[in-house]
Amino acid sequence: MDSYFSILFSEVYKILFLLVPVLVSVAMIVWLDRRVWAFVQKRRGPNVVGPFGLFQSLADALKYIFKEIIIPASSNKLVFVLAPVVTMTLALISWAVIPFGEDFVLADINVGILYLFAVSSLGVYGIIMGGWASNSKYPFLGAIRSAAQMVSYEVSIGVIIINVLLCVGSLNLSDIVMAQQNLWFVIPLFPMFVIFFISALAETNRPPFDLPEAEAELVAGYQTEYSGMMYAMFWLGEYANILLMCAMGAVLFLGGWLSPIDIFPFNAIPGPFWLIFKILFLFILFALVKATVPRYRYDQLMKLGWKIFLPFSLFYVVLTSSFLLYFDLLPGK
Amino acid sequence: MIAHSVFFYIFSLIAIVSAVMVTVSKNTVHSVFFLILDFISISCLFIMIGAEFLGMIMLIVYVGAVAVLFLFVVMMLNVAEQKGQWFSSRWDGGTHIPVGLLVSLIIFFELIIVIGGWKYKPDLLNSLSINISTEVTNTRSIGNVLYTDFILLFQISGMILLVAMIGAIVLTYRERAGVKRQSYVKQISRERDEGVHLVEAERNKGVKIDA
Structure with missing residues (x-):
C-alpha cells in the first residue's frame, strides 16, 4: 500500500509540474496574442497592468471569477455546466504526451501521436454540448458549424500525420523527434507543413476560420449564453488547444526539442527551451494570421478542406511512400 | 494487480451502466452522450489489456467521427418528438412497432445462440496459427x-x-435548379470588355441590360 501512495504522489507532483506552467503560459499567450494583434494594427494593446501589461490576463481572470455565472432557465443544466469542463479537461490532458526533451515527458506511450489525434478529435464535444445545452438559436448554429468544420479538417490532419509517420516508422512522439536529428521534416514535407498549419487554424477555430463564433452573424457562437468563469474556461481551453496545436506542429515538423544546428552555442541550450521557442514561433504566426487575414465564407471553408487539402495530402502520401520505397529509405525493417 | 482490477471494474461498470442508459434515457441527445461515454470506457478497457492501438482507433473513429455524426443527426431531426408519437397511447396503426419487435426478437435469439456457444479458451495464444511476438x-x-x-x-x-x-x-x-454557384476561374478571368458595354440608348426608351 505504501508503494502505491508513493507512486501516486510522485505522479501527482509530475502532473502539477506540467499543468501549472501550461496554465500560466496560456494566460501569457492570451496577452501575447492581443499584443501582436495590436502592433499589426498600430495600436498599443494591453499595456497598463504590470510591466508591458503582462498581468492583463490575470486581471481578466480575476474579473471573470467575480462575475455571476448565469445558467439560462430553459437550458439543459447538467450538459450546460459540463461543456466548459469537457473543453478545459480535453485541452489539458493531451499535454501528457508532449516530449519536452529526451526522457523528459510525462507519459512516453507507444501510440503518442494517435493519443494526441484522438484527444483533439474529442475537443469538438465541448463545443457541441455547449451549443446544444444553451437551447438557443445562435449557440446551436455555432455548434453545428464548428462540428462540421472540425470533423472536416481532422481528416486532412490525419492524412498529414500519415505522411510524417511514413518517414518515422513509429507512433511514439519521442521517436518522431529523434528521426529528425539529421533533417527536420519541414524541409522534405514543406507542403504538408503549410497544410498542417492552415488545418490547425481551422481545427482550433482561429481566424480566418472562426465561423463558429463569427460575431457579425452569430453574436458569439456557442459561447453566447455563457458568462463568468464558465466563459473563461471555454476561453482557456481554446487557447490551450492552440498551444497544443503549435506544440504538435513543432514536434512533427520542426524537430521538437532538437536544436537547429548541432554546434556549440546552440546545443548548449537545453531541449525544453528549444521546444518553447518553436511553439512561440508558431504561435506568433497564428497571431499574425489572425491580424491580417479576413474571415472565410462557410462554403469556401468546406471547399478548401474537402476539395483541395484532402486530395492534395492523399496525393502527397502516395508521393512520399513511393519516394521512400524507390530509394529504399523505408524505416523500421 | 489490485489497482488494475479496481480500474477494470470501474471502467466496465461505467460501460454497462451507460449502455443501459443509451436505451433507457428519454432524451435522444442524452442517449448519444451515453453512447459516447460507452465508447470511451470500452476503449479504456482495450488500453488496459494492452491493445493500445485498437483503443486509440476506437476513440478516433467511433467517438471522434461516428458519434459526432450521430449527434448531428439527432440534434437536427428533433427525434424526441417523433419518439413521443410512436409510443404514445393513441397509436395510429403504423407499422413501426411490429417490425421493431420482429427485428429485436431476431437479435435476441442471435444473442442467445452466441452466448450459449461462447466459452473462454485459456490456451488461445498457443493454438493460434499466427505467430504473435511480445517484443x-x-x-x-x-x-x-x-x-x-x-x-x-x-x-x-x-x-x-x-x-x-x-x-x-x-x-x-439531388440536383437543385436555380442555385447560384461561385466560380473563381470565371471571376478572375473576367475582362474589361465583358464587364463594360457602351449602349446606344434611344431617346425616351429604356435599355435591356440582361440581353
Whole structure:
C-alpha cells in the first residue's frame, strides 16, 4: 500500500509540474496574442497592468471569477455546466504526451501521436454540448458549424500525420523527434507543413476560420449564453488547444526539442527551451494570421478542406511512400 | 494487480451502466452522450489489456467521427418528438412497432445462440496459427498481418465501405435548379470588355441590360 501512495504522489507532483506552467503560459499567450494583434494594427494593446501589461490576463481572470455565472432557465443544466469542463479537461490532458526533451515527458506511450489525434478529435464535444445545452438559436448554429468544420479538417490532419509517420516508422512522439536529428521534416514535407498549419487554424477555430463564433452573424457562437468563469474556461481551453496545436506542429515538423544546428552555442541550450521557442514561433504566426487575414465564407471553408487539402495530402502520401520505397529509405525493417 | 482490477471494474461498470442508459434515457441527445461515454470506457478497457492501438482507433473513429455524426443527426431531426408519437397511447396503426419487435426478437435469439456457444479458451495464444511476438508493439504486429496475410480481406472490406459511401451519396444527391454557384476561374478571368458595354440608348426608351 505504501508503494502505491508513493507512486501516486510522485505522479501527482509530475502532473502539477506540467499543468501549472501550461496554465500560466496560456494566460501569457492570451496577452501575447492581443499584443501582436495590436502592433499589426498600430495600436498599443494591453499595456497598463504590470510591466508591458503582462498581468492583463490575470486581471481578466480575476474579473471573470467575480462575475455571476448565469445558467439560462430553459437550458439543459447538467450538459450546460459540463461543456466548459469537457473543453478545459480535453485541452489539458493531451499535454501528457508532449516530449519536452529526451526522457523528459510525462507519459512516453507507444501510440503518442494517435493519443494526441484522438484527444483533439474529442475537443469538438465541448463545443457541441455547449451549443446544444444553451437551447438557443445562435449557440446551436455555432455548434453545428464548428462540428462540421472540425470533423472536416481532422481528416486532412490525419492524412498529414500519415505522411510524417511514413518517414518515422513509429507512433511514439519521442521517436518522431529523434528521426529528425539529421533533417527536420519541414524541409522534405514543406507542403504538408503549410497544410498542417492552415488545418490547425481551422481545427482550433482561429481566424480566418472562426465561423463558429463569427460575431457579425452569430453574436458569439456557442459561447453566447455563457458568462463568468464558465466563459473563461471555454476561453482557456481554446487557447490551450492552440498551444497544443503549435506544440504538435513543432514536434512533427520542426524537430521538437532538437536544436537547429548541432554546434556549440546552440546545443548548449537545453531541449525544453528549444521546444518553447518553436511553439512561440508558431504561435506568433497564428497571431499574425489572425491580424491580417479576413474571415472565410462557410462554403469556401468546406471547399478548401474537402476539395483541395484532402486530395492534395492523399496525393502527397502516395508521393512520399513511393519516394521512400524507390530509394529504399523505408524505416523500421 | 489490485489497482488494475479496481480500474477494470470501474471502467466496465461505467460501460454497462451507460449502455443501459443509451436505451433507457428519454432524451435522444442524452442517449448519444451515453453512447459516447460507452465508447470511451470500452476503449479504456482495450488500453488496459494492452491493445493500445485498437483503443486509440476506437476513440478516433467511433467517438471522434461516428458519434459526432450521430449527434448531428439527432440534434437536427428533433427525434424526441417523433419518439413521443410512436409510443404514445393513441397509436395510429403504423407499422413501426411490429417490425421493431420482429427485428429485436431476431437479435435476441442471435444473442442467445452466441452466448450459449461462447466459452473462454485459456490456451488461445498457443493454438493460434499466427505467430504473435511480445517484443514488438501491437501497432507493428497488426500491420504485419493486416498487409500480408489478410491483404485480400482488408482490400475487399475497404471496397465495400467505398461502395457503401458512394451509394449513400448517389441515393441522397439531388440536383437543385436555380442555385447560384461561385466560380473563381470565371471571376478572375473576367475582362474589361465583358464587364463594360457602351449602349446606344434611344431617346425616351429604356435599355435591356440582361440581353
